[in-house]
Amino acid sequence: MRELFRQNRSIIHQMDARVKVIFTLAFVLFLSLTPFNAWPAYILFLTLILSAALFSRLGLGFVLKRALLALPFILAAVPLIFIGPPPHITLDVFRGVQLTYSPEGLGRFASIAVKSWISVQVAILLAATTRFPDLLTALQQLRVPKLFVAIVGLMWRYLFVIVDEVTRMARARTSRSATVPGSHHHGGSVSWRAGVTGGMAGSLFLRSLERSDRVYAAMLSRGYTGELPASDTRPLSNGDRQLLALGVVLLAMLWLLGLFSGG
Amino acid sequence: MSSPIFSPLPMHIPDGFLSVLVSIVFWVISVIVIGIALRKTSRELGERDVPLMGVLAAAIFAGQMLNFSVTGGTSGHLLGAAIAVILLGPWPAVLVMTSVVSVQALLFQDGGILVLGANLFNMAIVGVFVAYAVYTLLIQLFKEQSWGVFVAGFAAAWSSIFIASLSCALQLALSGTSPANLAIPAMGAIHALIGIGEGLITAGALAFLFAARKDLLKLGEPRPAGNKGVFLGGSLIALMLVVLSPLASSHPDGLEWVAQENGFILSAKAALYNLIPDYALHGISDPALATIAAGVLGVVIVFGVAYGIARAEKRTAKQENSQR
Amino acid sequence: MNPIIEIDHLSFHYPDGKVALSEISLKVMPGEKIALVGANGAGKSTLLLHLNGIFEGSGQILIGGMEVEKKNLGLIRGQVGLVFQNPDDQLFSPTVYEDVAYGPIYQGLGEKVVREKVEQALAAVHMSDYAGRNPYHLSSGEKKRIAIATVLSMQPRILVLDEPTSGLDPRARRELIELLRELPQTMLIATHDLALAENLTPRTVVLDQGAIAADGPTAEILADESLLLAHGLS
Known part of the structure; x- marks a missing residue:
C-alpha cells in the first residue's frame, strides 16, 4: 500500500x-446536484478537474486510471437500465431473444457512472496534492473536533508500520501454504x-494494543499530559478567500448549465 | 500480495450513488451520533485512550487487508466493527470506525466524500451499535458456557455486517439508484455470506486473544449504565432494518425520495426561467448541440492548459540554464 | 551431485525502481550451511523471499532441479522452509500445536499424519512440552524455536532463516546455534552475527547493494579485515 501524495x-x-x-466538497456537492443526462455540464466538470490535474503536474493518466477504482460499485445501478x-423499448437481440430496456434508465445509469467517476477524480486530486498532516490541520481549523483529529493523526502515524506488519504476516502464512506431490486436496x-x-x-x-502502550509512554516522555494542543485558527488570507469564491461561483455556473441541459 | 486496499469493498458507497438529500440526511445523523461519541469518550477519557484508539484504528485499517480465499478467486476479509466493540466498548469503537472509514474515503477514495455521512452511518454507527447489542445480549445468555464468547463474537460480527448492508441498500433505494426490491435482497444475500467470513475471523481473533490475553475481553462484565442507550439503539436499528427491508422490497416505489429531489430541481429551474430571458437559454436547449459544444470547449481548455504549462516549464528551464 | 539451490542471474527491483538485487548467481549443495552476510539494506531478506517465490525477479532459480515459478510454488514452499526474523509475524494461533500444524493441514494431510509431523517437529526443536501453550507468552528464544518447528513440520529439505539470533540473550543464542547445528537440512542464514557464521556455517556469502561481493570459506572471509570493512561488516 502506498500513499497517494x-x-x-x-x-x-x-x-x-x-x-x-472546501472546494472538493463543493465540487462533489454541485456535481451531485446536477440532474441526470446533463452531459454538457459533466464534460465541463471533467474539464475543470483535468485542468487542475495538469496544473498540479500529476499527469492525466495517473488521475484517470486511479479513478476507475470506483467502477465495480456501478453494479448496484445496473437494474436501472x-x-x-x-x-x-424492446430490442430483438438475437433470433427471438428479446431485451427490454428503459432509455431513461440507461441515461440515469450512465449519469451515475460518470458523476461517480468524476467525483473520485477530485478526491484523488485532493489526496495527491495535500500532505496528510496539512489536511488534518485544515480539518481542525474547519472545526472538526480535536479529539477526532488527534485519533486520526495517531492512526496515520502508525498506519504504514502496521500495514508492513500485516504484509509480513501474510508472507509468513503464504510461505507455509504448501502442497505435497500428488495431492489435490490442499488448503484445508x-x-x-x-x-x-x-x-x-x-x-x-x-501487538497493536501493546504498541499503543509504548506510544503512550513515548508521548509521556515528551511531556504529554492528556491535554490535546489547541488548534491554530489562522483565518484564510484574502487571496485564498477570493480564490475559493471564484471556484465556487464557477461550480455554481456549471451546475446551472447542468440544470438547463439535463433532465 | 496485491494490495486489497485498492479493491473497493462492497459496502463503501462512492459519490454519485446517493441523492443529495439522502447524503445530507445521513451526514446530519452521523454527525450527531459521532458528536455524542466524542463527548462520552472525552468525559471518560483516560489519557491513555487517545493512543489506544489511534493505534487500534490503524490496526483495523491494516487488518482489513488480511484475507483468506473462499473459492473461485473470491476472498473473505474483516471489516472490524465487532472486534472494535469487543476490545474497546461501543463509544470508542464508533470513533475508531469513524477514523477508519474517513481515512479510507479521504486518502484512498474507498467510499465517496459527500456520501461519507451515509458510509459512516452504516459502518461506524449501525455496525458498531448492532454488534454491541448482539454481543452483550448473547454474552449474558451464554455466560455459563466457555464457548459463549465465541458464539457471541461470531453473531455480533455477522449481524453487524448484515444489518449494515441492509441500511446501505435502503440508502441506494431511497436515492432511486437501485430499486428496493432488487437492492435489498441482493445486498442482504451477499452480505449474509460476507458476514460469515467476518464472523469466523472475529471468532478466530477472539480465540487468539482469549488464549493470549483473556483480560482484554472484558465487555461481558457488568458495564457502565451509559451504554444502555447503545444497547437499545442497536437493538432498535437492527429490528427496524429487519422489518423495514422486506416492506421496502415489496413497495419499491414508495421509497424513491429522488422524486422529491427532482421536483425541487424542476421548481428551481422554473424560477430561473423567469429570471433569465428566453433567448439566452436558446443555445443550450438543444442537448446534442450543447454536448458537442461542451466537448469541444473541454478539449480546447485541457489542451490549452497543457500547452501553457509546457511553455512555462520550458521558460523556467531556460532561465535556470542561462543563470548558470 | 546436483546443487539443491541454483540461482542464475537473479535481478530484482522494487516498484519504485530502486534496484534490490542485481545479477545474483549462487549454487548450494545439499547439506551445506551458508551464512549470508551484509549491511542493512544489502538485499539479504529480499533474496531469501525469492527462494520460495514470494518475490519474483528476473533470472532463474531452481530448487532441487525444479524451477521457482507459479505452477511449482506449492511444492517449492514445502521444500523451502522460510523462518522470518520476527517470530510474532509467523505465530498466530491460540496454541503452539495449531501453529505447527498449519503447514501439514494446508498440505491436506490426514489428522493422524498431521499429529505425527507436529510431534516430530516439536521434538526436533526440543519443545515437545509446549504443544498446548499459547505462543504469545513464550520467551524470544522459545518463539524462535517454535517458528522453526512451524516449517519443520512440512519436512523441508532447505531451511532459510532471516536473522535467527536477533533479539536473543546470549544463552538463548548459543542454544539456538546448537539446535541449527543438529538439524540436517541445507541452510541459508541471513545474519549480522559474524560469530554465528564462524561457529556454524563453513561457507559465507557477502552481499552488498544487491550484488554478491564475496563467496568463500567463512574462515577466509572473516580473516579479511579490509573486505569486511569495505562492505560495512566491521
Missing part, C-alpha cells in the same frame, strides 16, 4: 489545504482458513 511543486500543492477541502422509468477447509486469518487478526490487535 505526490511531492510536486505546483500552485495546487501550495494552496491552503482548507481551500482545497432494465426497470427504469417508462417507456420501455474454508472455516479453518477463516479461523487462521482470525488468529492473525487477533495477534495483530494484541
Whole structure:
C-alpha cells in the first residue's frame, strides 16, 4: 500500500489545504446536484478537474486510471437500465431473444457512472496534492473536533508500520501454504482458513494494543499530559478567500448549465 | 500480495450513488451520533485512550487487508466493527470506525466524500451499535458456557455486517439508484455470506486473544449504565432494518425520495426561467448541440492548459540554464 | 551431485525502481550451511523471499532441479522452509500445536499424519512440552524455536532463516546455534552475527547493494579485515 501524495511543486500543492477541502466538497456537492443526462455540464466538470490535474503536474493518466477504482460499485445501478422509468423499448437481440430496456434508465445509469467517476477524480486530486498532516490541520481549523483529529493523526502515524506488519504476516502464512506431490486436496477447509486469518487478526490487535502502550509512554516522555494542543485558527488570507469564491461561483455556473441541459 | 486496499469493498458507497438529500440526511445523523461519541469518550477519557484508539484504528485499517480465499478467486476479509466493540466498548469503537472509514474515503477514495455521512452511518454507527447489542445480549445468555464468547463474537460480527448492508441498500433505494426490491435482497444475500467470513475471523481473533490475553475481553462484565442507550439503539436499528427491508422490497416505489429531489430541481429551474430571458437559454436547449459544444470547449481548455504549462516549464528551464 | 539451490542471474527491483538485487548467481549443495552476510539494506531478506517465490525477479532459480515459478510454488514452499526474523509475524494461533500444524493441514494431510509431523517437529526443536501453550507468552528464544518447528513440520529439505539470533540473550543464542547445528537440512542464514557464521556455517556469502561481493570459506572471509570493512561488516 502506498500513499497517494505526490511531492510536486505546483500552485495546487501550495494552496491552503482548507481551500482545497472546501472546494472538493463543493465540487462533489454541485456535481451531485446536477440532474441526470446533463452531459454538457459533466464534460465541463471533467474539464475543470483535468485542468487542475495538469496544473498540479500529476499527469492525466495517473488521475484517470486511479479513478476507475470506483467502477465495480456501478453494479448496484445496473437494474436501472432494465426497470427504469417508462417507456420501455424492446430490442430483438438475437433470433427471438428479446431485451427490454428503459432509455431513461440507461441515461440515469450512465449519469451515475460518470458523476461517480468524476467525483473520485477530485478526491484523488485532493489526496495527491495535500500532505496528510496539512489536511488534518485544515480539518481542525474547519472545526472538526480535536479529539477526532488527534485519533486520526495517531492512526496515520502508525498506519504504514502496521500495514508492513500485516504484509509480513501474510508472507509468513503464504510461505507455509504448501502442497505435497500428488495431492489435490490442499488448503484445508474454508472455516479453518477463516479461523487462521482470525488468529492473525487477533495477534495483530494484541501487538497493536501493546504498541499503543509504548506510544503512550513515548508521548509521556515528551511531556504529554492528556491535554490535546489547541488548534491554530489562522483565518484564510484574502487571496485564498477570493480564490475559493471564484471556484465556487464557477461550480455554481456549471451546475446551472447542468440544470438547463439535463433532465 | 496485491494490495486489497485498492479493491473497493462492497459496502463503501462512492459519490454519485446517493441523492443529495439522502447524503445530507445521513451526514446530519452521523454527525450527531459521532458528536455524542466524542463527548462520552472525552468525559471518560483516560489519557491513555487517545493512543489506544489511534493505534487500534490503524490496526483495523491494516487488518482489513488480511484475507483468506473462499473459492473461485473470491476472498473473505474483516471489516472490524465487532472486534472494535469487543476490545474497546461501543463509544470508542464508533470513533475508531469513524477514523477508519474517513481515512479510507479521504486518502484512498474507498467510499465517496459527500456520501461519507451515509458510509459512516452504516459502518461506524449501525455496525458498531448492532454488534454491541448482539454481543452483550448473547454474552449474558451464554455466560455459563466457555464457548459463549465465541458464539457471541461470531453473531455480533455477522449481524453487524448484515444489518449494515441492509441500511446501505435502503440508502441506494431511497436515492432511486437501485430499486428496493432488487437492492435489498441482493445486498442482504451477499452480505449474509460476507458476514460469515467476518464472523469466523472475529471468532478466530477472539480465540487468539482469549488464549493470549483473556483480560482484554472484558465487555461481558457488568458495564457502565451509559451504554444502555447503545444497547437499545442497536437493538432498535437492527429490528427496524429487519422489518423495514422486506416492506421496502415489496413497495419499491414508495421509497424513491429522488422524486422529491427532482421536483425541487424542476421548481428551481422554473424560477430561473423567469429570471433569465428566453433567448439566452436558446443555445443550450438543444442537448446534442450543447454536448458537442461542451466537448469541444473541454478539449480546447485541457489542451490549452497543457500547452501553457509546457511553455512555462520550458521558460523556467531556460532561465535556470542561462543563470548558470 | 546436483546443487539443491541454483540461482542464475537473479535481478530484482522494487516498484519504485530502486534496484534490490542485481545479477545474483549462487549454487548450494545439499547439506551445506551458508551464512549470508551484509549491511542493512544489502538485499539479504529480499533474496531469501525469492527462494520460495514470494518475490519474483528476473533470472532463474531452481530448487532441487525444479524451477521457482507459479505452477511449482506449492511444492517449492514445502521444500523451502522460510523462518522470518520476527517470530510474532509467523505465530498466530491460540496454541503452539495449531501453529505447527498449519503447514501439514494446508498440505491436506490426514489428522493422524498431521499429529505425527507436529510431534516430530516439536521434538526436533526440543519443545515437545509446549504443544498446548499459547505462543504469545513464550520467551524470544522459545518463539524462535517454535517458528522453526512451524516449517519443520512440512519436512523441508532447505531451511532459510532471516536473522535467527536477533533479539536473543546470549544463552538463548548459543542454544539456538546448537539446535541449527543438529538439524540436517541445507541452510541459508541471513545474519549480522559474524560469530554465528564462524561457529556454524563453513561457507559465507557477502552481499552488498544487491550484488554478491564475496563467496568463500567463512574462515577466509572473516580473516579479511579490509573486505569486511569495505562492505560495512566491521
